[in-house]
Amino acid sequence: MSYYTVNGILKRGFPILLVTSIIGIFSGQILNIEIEKLVSMPIILVLIPALIKIGGDTGSMLGARLSSSFHMGLGSHIHRNPVVRNSVIAALIVGLSACVFVAITVWLVGLLFNMAIAFPKILALCMIAGTFELLVVFSATIAIAFASHKFGVDPDDTVIPLIATFGDLIGVSGIFITMQLLNLM
Numbered sequence: 001m002s003y004y005t006v007n008g009i010l011k012r013g014f015p016i017l018l019v020t021s022i023i024g025i026f027s028g029q030i031l032n033i034e035i036e037k038l039v040s041m042p043i044i045l046v047l048i049p050a051l052i053k054i055g056g057d058t059g060s061m062l063g064a065r066l067s068s069s070f071h072m073g074l075g076s077h078i079h080r081n082p083v084v085r086n087s088v089i090a091a092l093i094v095g096l097s098a099c100v101f102v103a104i105t106v107w108l109v110g111l112l113f114n115m116a117i118a119f120p121k122i123l124a125l126c127m128i129a130g131t132f133e134l135l136v137v138f139s140a141t142i143a144i145a146f147a148s149h150k151f152g153v154d155p156d157d158t159v160i161p162l163i164a165t166f167g168d169l170i171g172v173s174g175i176f177i178t179m180q181l182l183n184l185m
Contacts, residue, residue: 048172052171054171055095061094062088140166
């Protein structure tokens with residue numbers, strides 16, 4: 001039981017907290033740099049919090065499933081592993097469904113508050129940015145989970161905090177890249 005001491009938890013948690021704090025500050029600075037564009041399109045301000053959480057939340061869900069499979073001895077190899085494959089497929093279905101729901105909800109909010117944007121544009125923005133975020137975050141989740149397990153670090157201590165914060169960074173970047181692709185800026 002020496003693993004779960006105050007000093008042990010602090011030693012394992014502090015570096016992760018430090019890294020996630022730096023990533024969070026960087027994500028906020030990306031938003032700060034693009035503030036004029038965001039203020040000119042207030043509907044995007046409604047969209048950002050919901051859309052960036054999809055990647056972090058579903059990535060954390062995937063990380064928790066992978067961590068549980070490691071603890072049960074089911075996740076030793078990444079290649080042809082049904083636990084990894086099925087977990088990724090389920091998380092992808094949840095994430096893409098959430099992107100569609102966010103697009104519909106934000107479009108309705110836009111109509112309600114006279115900030116309307118064409119539904120196909122908001123749907124395309126959500127689906128392209130969301131797919132990009134999910135693919136990058138899921139890849140990072142699998143890599144961090146397997147690396148943690150390989151080096152004897154509990155994936156529960158690393159995957160979820162890192163991925164939740166990394167999802168914010170990738171989500172913000174994905175939204176701005178997609179806005180550029182769709183000529184919304």
